[in-house]
Every structure is written in structure tokens, then in C-alpha cells.
Amino acid sequence: xxxxxxxxxxxxxxxxxxxRWEHEGYEMVVGLEVHVxxxxxxxxxxxxxxxxxxxxxxxxxxVTLGLPGALPVLNRQAVxxxxxxxxxxxxxxxxxxxxxxxxxxxxxxxxxxxxxxDEPINIDGWLDLPDGFRxxxxxxxxxxxxxKSTHVGGAGGRIHGSDYSLIxxxxxxxxxxxxxxxxDIRHPxxxxxxVTELRGILVAVGASDAKMEEGSMxxxxxxxxxxxxxxxxxxxxxxxVNSVRSLGRAIEYEAQRxxxxxxxxxxxxxxxxxxxxxxxxxxxxxxxxxxxxxxYFLEPDLVVVDPGxxxxxxxxxxxxxxxxxxxxxxxxxxxxxxxxxxxxxxxDRGHDGFVMDVAKHGGxxxxxxxxxxxxxxxxxxxxxxxxxLTTMEASGGLTAxxxxxxxxxxxxxxxxxxxxxxxxxxxEAMGNSELESMxxxxxxxQPEAWEKFCAGESKAMGALVGAIMKASxxxxxxxxxxxxxxxxxx
Numbered sequence: 179x180x181x182x183x184x185x186x187x188x189x190x191x192x193x194x195x196x197x198r199w200e201h202e203g204y205e206m207v208v209g210l211e212v213h214v215x216x217x218x219x220x221x222x223x224x225x226x227x228x229x230x231x232x233x234x235x236x237x238x239x240x241v242t243l244g245l246p247g248a249l250p251v252l253n254r255q256a257v258x259x260x261x262x263x264x265x266x267x268x269x270x271x272x273x274x275x276x277x278x279x280x281x282x283x284x285x286x287x288x289x290x291x292x293x294x295x296d297e298p299i300n301i302d303g304w305l306d307l308p309d310g311f312r313x314x315x316x317x318x319x320x321x322x323x324x325x326k327s328t329h330v331g332g333a334g335g336r337i338h339g340s341d342y343s344l345i346x347x348x349x350x351x352x353x354x355x356x357x358x359x360x361x362d363i364r365h366p367x368x369x370x371x372x373v374t375e376l377r378g379i380l381v382a383v384g385a386s387d388a389k390m391e392e393g394s395m396x397x398x399x400x401x402x403x404x405x406x407x408x409x410x411x412x413x414x415x416x417x418x419v420n421s422v423r424s425l426g427r428a429i430e431y432e433a434q435r436x437x438x439x440x441x442x443x444x445x446x447x448x449x450x451x452x453x454x455x456x457x458x459x460x461x462x463x464x465x466x467x468x469x470x471x472x473x474y475f476l477e478p479d480l481v482v483v484d485p486g487x488x489x490x491x492x493x494x495x496x497x498x499x500x501x502x503x504x505x506x507x508x509x510x511x512x513x514x515x516x517x518x519x520x521x522x523x524x525x526d527r528g529h530d531g532f533v534m535d536v537a538k539h540g541g542x543x544x545x546x547x548x549x550x551x552x553x554x555x556x557x558x559x560x561x562x563x564x565x566x567l568t569t570m571e572a573s574g575g576l577t578a579x580x581x582x583x584x585x586x587x588x589x590x591x592x593x594x595x596x597x598x599x600x601x602x603x604x605x606e607a608m609g610n611s612e613l614e615s616m617x618x619x620x621x622x623x624q625p626e627a628w629e630k631f632c633a634g635e636s637k638a639m640g641a642l643v644g645a646i647m648k649a650s651x652x653x654x655x656x657x658x659x660x661x662x663x664x665x666x667x668x
């Protein structure tokens with residue numbers, strides 16, 4: 179890979195379409211900080227509304243604006259939602275305190291943020307990815323969100339080069355939980371899977387709507403690279419990545435940049451960086467602050483939060499079934515792997531319960547799952563109707579193609595008898611002798627494709643199967659066709 183030197187930011191990969199992360203001799207080390215706005219009715223320390231999309235600077239009060247004499251009062255619901263999330267992430271929920279994190283920025287009117295520092299409410303948990311990889315959770319602490327600055331003019335929506343800035347304090351004081359992972363992630367795909375799984379848990383427990391496009395879930399990525407087994411190297415933090423796709427690209431790009439710096443003998447400077455989706459690069463924002471720079475001290479206007487065993491256990495008992503358990507349930511009745519694409523997609527859409535209902539009515543769960551993956555609207559059809567359809571398909575009474583057409587009609591009508599719809603379409607099971615004649619005709623018509631197929635070229639099968647399906651007007655069973663071709667080859 180060629181490189182381009184840029185004075186302020188070091189070496190950049192020069193290609194715009196970056197290859198997947200493959201660097202012999204290096205491994206990336208990634209830890210994620212995910213900021214999640216909690217789904218409370220009011221803000222963390224006041225009764226001002228917690229709503230997205232209202233007119234700017236309407237959801238405010240003296241506490242939000244940090245006016246003299248205004249005192250914070252802790253939101254009990256926010257504490258409970260933080261506990262729900264902590265328990266779902268296998269954390270220890272503990273006694274916690276609030277601290278003042280001091281810094282000046284226009285969207286923080288008090289010139290400090292109330293956060294949790296050395297005694298967070300959730301510690302020492304983990305999150306298992308769908309493929310079984312475990313990412314440690316260091317902490318999940320409560321804090322208040324800041325206001326939102328909008329920089330008008332200039333490039334990229336950043337303050338540098340803008341004509342002027344606007345500030346909306348509606349978001350200031352909204353309750354957040356910051357979930358800090360351990361530096362266990364070694365690939366962009368793992369980072370994406372982590373955020374996707376975390377988002378599913380947040381929605382399942384009702385802690386947040388986790389809408390990245392609305393800013394209720396924001397991700398910071400700490401990235402470094404090292405020789406395998408070596409000590410950790412200097413890291414850089416990529417701030418406020420707002421989509422899963424962008425997260426993978428940003429991590430991959432930043433790791434590539436650091437590898438090139440190491441290879442060139444240049445130092446990696448610890449700093450906070452910004453991901454620019456337009457040019458596909460990270461750019462320097464500021465030097466990275468350490469904890470000492472924030473001059474943390476105990477918040478004098480708030481007491482210790484000690485939820486107690488009874489409250490913690492009541493929250494634990496009220497937790498719903500989590501996505502991982504739902505996927506495991508589908509895997510058990512379909513025989514597919516819990517992290518297979520069909521199970522992941524159907525569970526993410528919330529249609530796993532429908533597949534369970536189809537199975538309870540005697541249907542084929544695996545066939546139902548695959549239909550739901552391709553046609554989400556099927557979840558609106560009575561489960562007993564879909565069960566009958568899957569039974570017909572499993573027994574050979576309908577081909578997969580025919581079943582899709584019948585199901586499409588059922589979706590449009592809101593249900594229906596599969597046998598009646600199939601008969602109306604003239605769908606009948608094709609006899610073995612008729613199907614074998616079509617297979618023989620396709621082989622005779624395409625001797626070259628047959629020869630290649632017999633030689634082991636799998637692509638040649640597509641030409642033969644396609645010809646048979648065309649001749650049968652889609653009524654041939656693809657599995658039966660494949661079986662016959664393989665039997666004749668042997």
C-alpha cells in the first residue's frame with residue numbers, strides 16, 4: 179500500500195476503498211465507549227422533559243442552564259434503567275457516587291458535568307457476541323448529557339472555519355449511561371457485532387431506543403496497534419461515530435494509519451480524532467485529556483446512591499428474555515446455529531416469537547424462519563396458516579418457489595388456506611418420473627455444462643438447474659433436482 183504524508187496527522191493510507199484489516203505482524207487493540215441516552219420522561223437531575231425533536235431550547239429549566247442556586251435532584255427511573263442495563267451485561271451493581279467533571283465548553287453551561295468517576299453504579303461485566311466471543315465490560319456509569327452545538331458554514335460541520343455556532347440546551351441534562359468495554363476487540367467486525375448486540379439489549383430491557391441516527395446512542399472507539407503479545411501501544415480515541423458501518427470503517431482506517439506510522443518510525447501521538455464520513459479518514463481534534471485534567475471531585479449536592487439487595491433483585495427478576503436467549507430458542511427448534519444469518523435477522527426484527535408459534539401449530543420451524551427472513555410481512559399471517567404451508571413444503575407438496583408465491587398471497591390477504599391457494603394457482607407436486615425426464619433433457623441439451631459439472635465445477639450446476647426450473651415453470655423442487663443431478667453424476 180502506498181502512503182501519503184500529511185503534516186498534522188502523519189501517514190495516511192492513500193487508497194479511498196480501504197482493504198479489510200489484514201496486517202501481518204500487527205494486531206489492533208480496540209476498546210469502545212458507548213454513550214446511551216436513557217428512556218426517562220424527565221432529565222437526570224430536574225423535571226425538564228426528556229424528548230427528542232422539540233424546538234430548540236424549549237426543554238430547559240434553571241437546573242439545565244446551571245443558574246445560581248439551582249440544585250440537582252436525582253431521577254429514580256434513570257437509576258433503575260442503569261441497573262437493568264448493568265444486570266443484563268452481567269455487571270455487579272454497587273453503591274455509587276457522583277462527581278463534578280470540570281471543563282469549559284459552550285454546550286456545558288455550568289462549566290462542569292455531573293458524572294460518576296471512581297465509584298460507578300455498574301462494574302466488571304461482559305457481553306458475549308453471537309459467535310461466542312466475549313468482550314469484557316469495565317464499567318457502566320451514569321452521567322448527564324451535554325447540549326448540542328451546530329456549527330454553520332465551513333466544511334464538515336466543525337467549529338474550525340465555521341461562520342457562527344448555535345447551541346441547543348434541550349439535550350443538556352438528559353440521563354446517560356456510558357458503557358466502557360475492556361480492550362478485548364481485535365477486529366472491526368467484532369466492534370460492529372458488539373455495538374449491534376448492545377443495541378439489541380438496550381431495546382429489549384427498555385433502557386433506551388438506541389437510535390444512533392438521533393444521537394441517543396453514540397460510540398467512541400479507542401484504537402491502537404501492536405505486535406502480537408507485546409505491551410499496549412499509544413491509543414487514539416475516535417469520537418462520536420454515529421453508525422455501525424462508520425464504526426467499522428473508522429476503526430480500520432485508524433489502525434491502518436497507526437501501522438504506517440510505526441513502520442515509518444514515527445510516534446503515535448495520543449489524541450482525540452474525528453471520523454469524516456465524506457473523505458473516509460480520521461482527523462485530529464485535540465490532544466487527549468487525562469483524568470487529572472478534569473479535576474474530578476465529589477458532587478457536594480448529591481448523596482451516595484445505594485440501591486440495596488432487594489431493589490437489585492427486583493430489577494433482575496423483572497428483566498425480559500434477552501436477544502441471546504431468544505436466538506438460542508430459535509436455534510433449538512430449527513437446528514441452525516444461533517449466529518446464523520436467518521436467526522440473527524428474524525430475532526432482530528422481533529419475529530422469533532412468530533416462528534415459535536408456527537412450530538406450536540405443528541409447522542416446520544426452519545422453513546418458517548427462512549420465509550420470515552425473506553418476507554417479514556409473513557409475521558402478520560395467522561401462525562396456523564403458515565404452519566400448514568410449511569408442512570406442505572416439507573412433505574414435497576409444494577416446491578420452495580411455489581410456497582413463496584402462496585405465502586405472498588397469504589400476506590396480501592392477511593391469511594388463507596395454503597391448499598386452497600395452491601390449487602387455485604394450479605400447483606401440484608411433480609412426479610419423480612416427470613422430473614427425471616426434465617433432468618435428462620437438460621443434460622442432453624447442455625452437454626458441456628454436464629461435463630463440467632461431472633468434473634467438479636459447481637458453477638455448472640446453476641446452468642442445469644436453471645434450465646430445469648424454466649422447463650417446469652418453477653414447479654420443480656430445487657432440492658430434488660439437485661439430488662437427481664448428483665445421483666446421475668455418481
